[in-house]
Amino acid sequence: xxxxxxxxxxxxxxxxxxxxxxxxxxxxxxxxxxxxxxxxxxxxxxxxxxxxxxxxxxxxxxxxxxxxxxxxxxxxxxxxxxxxxxxxxxxxxxxxxxxxxx
Amino acid sequence: xxxxxxxxxxxxxxxxxxxxxxxxxxxxxxxxxxxxxxxxxxxxxxxxxxxxxxxxxxxxxxxxxxxxxxxxxxxxxxxxxxxxxxxxxxxxxxxxxxxxxxxxxxxxxxxxxxxxxxxxxxxxxxxxxxxxxxxxxxx
Numbered sequence: 001x002x003x004x005x006x007x008x009x010x011x012x013x014x015x016x017x018x019x020x021x022x023x024x025x026x027x028x029x030x031x032x033x034x035x036x037x038x039x040x041x042x043x044x045x046x047x048x049x050x051x052x053x054x055x056x057x058x059x060x061x062x063x064x065x066x067x068x069x070x071x072x073x074x075x076x077x078x079x080x081x082x083x084x085x086x087x088x089x090x091x092x093x094x095x096x097x098x099x100x101x102x
Numbered sequence: 103x104x105x106x107x108x109x110x111x112x113x114x115x116x117x118x119x120x121x122x123x124x125x126x127x128x129x130x131x132x133x134x135x136x137x138x139x140x141x142x143x144x145x146x147x148x149x150x151x152x153x154x155x156x157x158x159x160x161x162x163x164x165x166x167x168x169x170x171x172x173x174x175x176x177x178x179x180x181x182x183x184x185x186x187x188x189x190x191x192x193x194x195x196x197x198x199x200x201x202x203x204x205x206x207x208x209x210x211x212x213x214x215x216x217x218x219x220x221x222x223x224x225x226x227x228x229x230x231x232x233x234x235x236x237x238x239x240x241x
Contacts, residue, residue: 023139078223
């Protein structure tokens, strides 16, 4: 039910530890998703400003975790939360993203 | 000599400790960054002010903060502290061995600085710092 709305693709990078150092390594590419700016209430309760919090919808079971970095349309976001959900019997993943400009 | 010259010279010292087989994943010239990995080091001019040592010597002191950042979500706080300690020890040794910053300063003196932690989008980060005082001959 959700997949017809997935009009963008995303890439996931994850902090990977190697010895005493860690770096962000690519985990997956070209996953399908829908991305939209979070509403006023959700943005406010997360202590952020308009444009900083985004919502991404992707397929159920997608390998995305809190603290991952997601790239959509060349813009980097940090994953703040991941939730499995159902709409009309169709499973999907709801992901909260923070857009960091620095 | 100027802030810019010293800032670049310190960044060059930090860069020498990045990459394969080195203690740092990356180094940056400002504290607020989106790092490529951990641990990473940042250097900025300090808020601490210093004046001329003496007017006769015509020598001034510039102070910089070098901060080492290590995330704690993956390695845990105890290991994060050990990693930051090891990096700070290495950087302090490097700065004592090359106390002129390859000629950019008359003498530089690293001193232990503040420690703490702060929340990032990716979780809590431990940091430790060095306060680097650089004496420069003024013309």
